[in-house]
Amino acid sequence: MEFVALSSKGQFVLPKAIRDRHHWQAGTRLVVIDRGDEVVIRAAEPFVATSFESPDTPSVYAGKCLSLADMDRAVAAEAGRAT
Numbered sequence: 771m772e773f774v775a776l777s778s779k780g781q782f783v784l785p786k787a788i789r790d791r792h793h794w795q796a797g798t799r800l801v802v803i804d805r806g807d808e809v810v811i812r813a814a815e816p817f818v819a820t821s822f823e824s825p826d827t828p829s830v831y832a833g834k835c836l837s838l839a840d841m842d843r844a845v846a847a848e849a850g851r852a853t
Contacts, residue, residue, distance in 0.1 A: 784811075 774782040784794070792813065794800070799814035836844070 772785040772788060774785065776782050789795070794813065800811050801814045803810040803812070
């Protein structure tokens with residue numbers, strides 16, 4: 771457990787061991803979440819940004835189009851609730 775103190779401006783320094791463990795360096799953007807009885811601090815961008823293919827890229831699926839009812843039945847069957 772680490773302890774920190776707030777400055778008169780409401781600032782504190784995260785202990786080096788915590789910064790190193792999470793690979794947080796100067797400039798790392800953090801999100802502060804108030805959960806009522808606790809405050810959570812986490813990296814703002816924990817994952818690499820996703821890039822999407824162009825909308826005009828041909829679809830990989832070559833089968834016939836399914837109706838919404840067909841898709842609902844398939845989802846229900848996969849969930850073990852086949853109707």
